[in-house]
Amino acid sequence: MSIDEILEEMDELLDKSSSVPFAAHKKVIDGERMRELINDVRLNMPHELKEAKKIEFDCQRILNEAKLNAEGIIRKAEERAAQIVSREAIVTEAKKKAVDMLTKAQAAAKNLQQNANASVAKMLNDTENHYARNLQSIKMVKAKLTSSMGNRRNDTDINIK
Numbered sequence: 430m431s432i433d434e435i436l437e438e439m440d441e442l443l444d445k446s447s448s449v450p451f452a453a454h455k456k457v458i459d460g461e462r463m464r465e466l467i468n469d470v471r472l473n474m475p476h477e478l479k480e481a482k483k484i485e486f487d488c489q490r491i492l493n494e495a496k497l498n499a500e501g502i503i504r505k506a507e508e509r510a511a512q513i514v515s516r517e518a519i520v521t522e523a524k525k526k527a528v529d530m531l532t533k534a535q536a537a538a539k540n541l542q543q544n545a546n547a548s549v550a551k552m553l554n555d556t557e558n559h560y561a562r563n564l565q566s567i568k569m570v571k572a573k574l575t576s577s578m579g580n581r582r583n584d585t586d587i588n589i590k
Contacts, residue, residue, distance in 0.1 A: 432477050435469045442466070 442458055449455040 430469060430473065432470055432473050435466050435473065439463070439466050 442462060443456060446456040446458040449457060
């Protein structure tokens with residue numbers, strides 16, 4: 430018999446018992462039968478307690494497993510978050526280096542362009558000076574030639590018409 434059944438029988442025993450005169454809330458019950466039922470409860474109690482302890486143990490085990498699973502999930506999430514942050518840091522650093530490299534390349538290109546422009550300007554200036562000297566030289570030779578031709582005309586007095 431289970432504890433619930435024994436308790437039900439105790440309840441029926443109280444319902445069937447007669448009231449004490451002048452005290453309706455008090456009942457006259459069969460004491461011997463009540464003791465038997467109480468002893469039955471005591472005898473059946475360990476089985477019920479064992480079941481309750483087993484249920485409590487199972488609940489505790491389930492809670493511990495859930496806690497371990499939750500900790501594992503949290504640990505994995507933290508690792509994943511760290512990886513994502515690490516990747517973002519790497520990407521940020523790579524972008525920073527790329528910008529730095531681009532800035533340096535642009536500065537180097539600008540410097541190279543300026544040097545090339547200065548070199549071309551110097552070469553053009555040198556060429557201009559060289560041609561100016563040659564022109565000067567040509568003009569001097571021409572002047573001498575013209576001068577010498579004018580002197581010959583005077584010397585020979587040949588008029589070519």
